[in-house]
Amino acid sequence: MSNHKPNNQAKVGSSTIAVGRLTRPRPAEQEEVRFASNWVAAWRRFRRSGLAMFGLVYLVFIVLVAVLAPVIAPYPYDQVNYDIVLQKPTREHILGTDALGRDMLSRLMWGARPMLLVGVLTGIVSMIIGVPLGILAGYLGGAFDWVMQRLIDLFSALPWYLLVLYLLMVLSPTVMNLILALSITSWVGSCRLVRGLTLSSRELDFVEAARALGIPTRQILLRHILPQAAPLLLWNFAASIPGSVFAEAGLSFLGLGIRPPTPSWGQMLGQAGGYWLYYWQVFLFPSLCIVISVVAFQGLADGLRQAIDVNVNV
Numbered sequence: 490m491s492n493h494k495p496n497n498q499a500k501v502g503s504s505t506i507a508v509g510r511l512t513r514p515r516p517a518e519q520e521e522v523r524f525a526s527n528w529v530a531a532w533r534r535f536r537r538s539g540l541a542m543f544g545l546v547y548l549v550f551i552v553l554v555a556v557l558a559p560v561i562a563p564y565p566y567d568q569v570n571y572d573i574v575l576q577k578p579t580r581e582h583i584l585g586t587d588a589l590g591r592d593m594l595s596r597l598m599w600g601a602r603p604m605l606l607v608g609v610l611t612g613i614v615s616m617i618i619g620v621p622l623g624i625l626a627g628y629l630g631g632a633f634d635w636v637m638q639r640l641i642d643l644f645s646a647l648p649w650y651l652l653v654l655y656l657l658m659v660l661s662p663t664v665m666n667l668i669l670a671l672s673i674t675s676w677v678g679s680c681r682l683v684r685g686l687t688l689s690s691r692e693l694d695f696v697e698a699a700r701a702l703g704i705p706t707r708q709i710l711l712r713h714i715l716p717q718a719a720p721l722l723l724w725n726f727a728a729s730i731p732g733s734v735f736a737e738a739g740l741s742f743l744g745l746g747i748r749p750p751t752p753s754w755g756q757m758l759g760q761a762g763g764y765w766l767y768y769w770q771v772f773l774f775p776s777l778c779i780v781i782s783v784v785a786f787q788g789l790a791d792g793l794r795q796a797i798d799v800n801v802n803v
Contacts, residue, residue: 531796531797532796534795534796535792535793535795535796537795538788538791538792538795540784540788540791540792541788541789541791541792541793541795541796542792543785543788544784544785544786544787544788544789544790544792545789545792547781547782547785547789548785548786548789551601551604551605551782552605554598554601555598555601555602555604555605558595558598558599558601558602561598562592562594562595562598562599563583563592563594563595564582564591564592564595565595566591566592566595566596566598566599566750566751566752567591567750568591568592568595569589569590569591570586570589570590570591571589571590572590573586573590574586574587574588574589574590575587575588575764575768575771576590577768577770578770582594584597584770584774585768585770585771587757587760587761587771588760588761588764588771593757593770593771593774596752596757597752597754597757597774597775597778599751599752600752600753600754600756600757600775600778601778603664603737603746603747603751603753604734604737604738604753604754604782606664606668607664607667607668607671607733607734607736607737608730608731608733608734608737608786609730610668611668611671611672611675611729611733612675612726612727612729612730612733613726614668614669614672614676615671615672615675615676615678615679615729616676616679616722616725616726618672618673618676618679618680619676619677619678619679619680619681619683620679620680620683620715620718620722622637622676622680623637623679623680623681623682623683623684623687624683624684624687624710624714624715624718625637625710626638626680626684626687627683627684627685627686627687627688627691628687628691628706628709628710628714634684637680637684641677641680641681644674644676644677645677647674649674649675650736650739652670652673652674653670653671653674653736653740654740654743654745656669656670656673657670657740657745657746658745662740662744662745662746662748663748664747667737667740667745667746667747671733671736671737675729675732675733678725678729679722679725679726679729682718682721682722682725683718683722686714686717686718686721687714687718690713690714690717690718691714695713696709696713696714699713720797721797723793723797724790724793724794724797727786727789727790727793728787728790728794730786730790731782731783731786731787731790734779734782734783734786735779735783737753737755738753738754738755738758738779739755740755741753741754741755741756741758741759742755742756742758742759743759744756744759754775754778754779755775755779757771757775758772758775758776758779761775
């Protein structure tokens with residue numbers, strides 16, 4: 490007599506089917522599907538770019554340097570010492586001195602202030618001018634939109650750098666006049682961007698429903714249309730900073746920007762014109778500051794553009 494016990498289970502593939510006993514296969518473990526919020530998804534897209542992360546870190550660093558310059562600068566930016574004129578980098582003066590014996594490191598730290606001031610305020614003023622004009626032109630249409638299109642074409646055709654030079658010669662070269670001159674020529678970008686978005690948004694169903702409910706036009710523009718343009722406006726603001734930084738440096742180099750004794754990176758380059766062949770420190774360090782700033786802010790703007798692009802996989 491055989492002692493073999495019948496097998497009450499049969500295997501089919503990887504599944505187990507009960508024959509004699511009432512057994513049920515365990516359900517396969519299912520992973521919980523979680524969806525990231527819009528901000529989390531945007532941050533994931535942003536941090537994928539190494540240049541964008543570098544721009545963010547640099548932004549935090551340069552803001553801290555500009556704010557804390559009176560505390561962390563080793564010397565006053567206007568302290569003149571003719572005994573150490575055009576000195577190469579030493580332990581006392583890490584980046585050397587300029588033609589008047591002023592510490593280069595201290596002047597570079599203080600020079601971050603006008604760079605940020607001009608770059609940020611120019612972007613803000615440009616948006617204050619361009620956003621209302623663009624949203625009204627796109628929503629109202631008609632004659633107002635036609636006039637705005639002609640103004641956009643006019644300012645786009647003008648050589649903006651020559652216009653800024655002319656305005657500064659007429660108004661006198663000061664920080665506020667520099668910001669005003671740059672803002673007058675740079676509002677076109679935000680105006681064109683908002684106008685295009687408004688033209689596409691005003692025909693959407695929720696805007697039509699808001700008009701049908703009798704909601705005032707001001708509330709429709711502020712609560713329904715403007716939020717649609719907010720991400721792209723943030724990108725446009727970040728993208729405008731490198732141009733303003735470069736323009737401030739160029740104008741200061743020509744003597745039409747920040748006035749002495751307040752230090753500016755472009756002004757320091759202009760003052761180094763007759764010495765840079767023999768005293769490299771007066772030319773190299775301001776140049777590096779300008780180049781790194783422009784690259785960092787441009788990388789930050791590209792990262793923001795990628796972050797707000799919902800078509801990019803998280």
